[in-house]
Amino acid sequence: AQTVTQSQPEMSVQEAETVTLSCTYDTSESDYYLFWYKQPPSRQMILVIRQEAYKQQNATENRFSVNFQKAAKSFSLKISDSQLGDAAMYFCAYRSAGGNTPLVFGKGTRLSVIA
Amino acid sequence: GAGVSQSPRYKVAKRGQDVALRCDPISGHVSLFWYQQALGQGPEFLTYFQNEAQLDKSGLPSDRFFAERPEGSVSTLKIQRTQQEDSAVYLCASSLERVHEQFFGPGTRLTVL
Numbered sequence: 001a002q003t004v005t006q007s008q009p010e011m012s013v014q015e016a017e018t019v020t021l022s023c024t025y026d027t028s029e030s031d032y033y034l035f036w037y038k039q040p041p042s043r044q045m046i047l048v049i050r051q052e053a054y055k056q057q058n059a060t061e062n063r064f065s066v067n068f069q070k071a072a073k074s075f076s077l078k079i080s081d082s083q084l085g086d087a088a089m090y091f092c093a094y095r096s097a098g099g100n101t102p103l104v105f106g107k108g109t110r111l112s113v114i115a
Numbered sequence: 116g117a118g119v120s121q122s123p124r125y126k127v128a129k130r131g132q133d134v135a136l137r138c139d140p141i142s143g144h145v146s147l148f149w150y151q152q153a154l155g156q157g158p159e160f161l162t163y164f165q166n167e168a169q170l171d172k173s174g175l176p177s178d179r180f181f182a183e184r185p186e187g188s189v190s191t192l193k194i195q196r197t198q199q200e201d202s203a204v205y206l207c208a209s210s211l212e213r214v215h216e217q218f219f220g221p222g223t224r225l226t227v228l
Contacts, residue, residue: 004157037219043204045158045219091157100146100165100210102174103217105157 002027004094006106013082014114021077021109023092031097034075039089051075087113119220121207127226128197136192136223140209147190148217149182152204164190197227
């Protein structure tokens with residue numbers, strides 16, 4: 001079974017600074033997808049960024065980018081120019097390829113943004 | 116268009132009561148997932164539907180949990196004889212077939228006293 005580990009329960013960052021959230025995963029599969037989801041206090045899970053394992057290029061979405069290291073099974077999220085609205089729980093998630101399969105989530109990292 | 120909606124947003128039940136949680140997926144989304152999120156944890160998979168067919172229920176924690184999607188759209192998660200350990204947020208997500216992204220609803224927070 002696949003597992004996802006987020007080793008940082010809490011992180012904080014100054015407004016306008018950069019922060020990196022860590023995620024490692026364990027799988028024997030070669031084709032899969034990785035995601036970062038944001039969950040604010042409203043509980044709505046919002047997709048931040050996704051990465052296909054077969055793509056070597058790291059995904060970017062505006063201020064959000066990932067460092068995907070397939071051999072090391074590492075998938076970190078970098079948030080640049082942090083904003084107060086970035087404060088939330090962040091979950092790393094794994095999904096097998098091939099049809100609709102459920103997401104496997106890490107335990108999350110709570111990000112605080114300091115004004 | 117409208118996103119995934121769930122009702123009720125909050126539910127308080129006495130131990131032993133039955134509860135029903137509703138999920139309205141995005142129109143046209145074939146796949147529907149239920150997840151359980153305990154306090155301070157990440158969501159955990161419960162069950163999966165493709166249209167009206169329940170293809171995977173391996174995550175349901177006990178036979179007190181039952182889910183259905185009779186017409187392939189709205190889904191209901193039912194928990195019989197609720198226990199305190201059932202207290203959690205129940206999230207519903209839907210997606211198009213063969214598309215990566217799952218869209219989540221706001222969840223139902225269930226508290227069992």
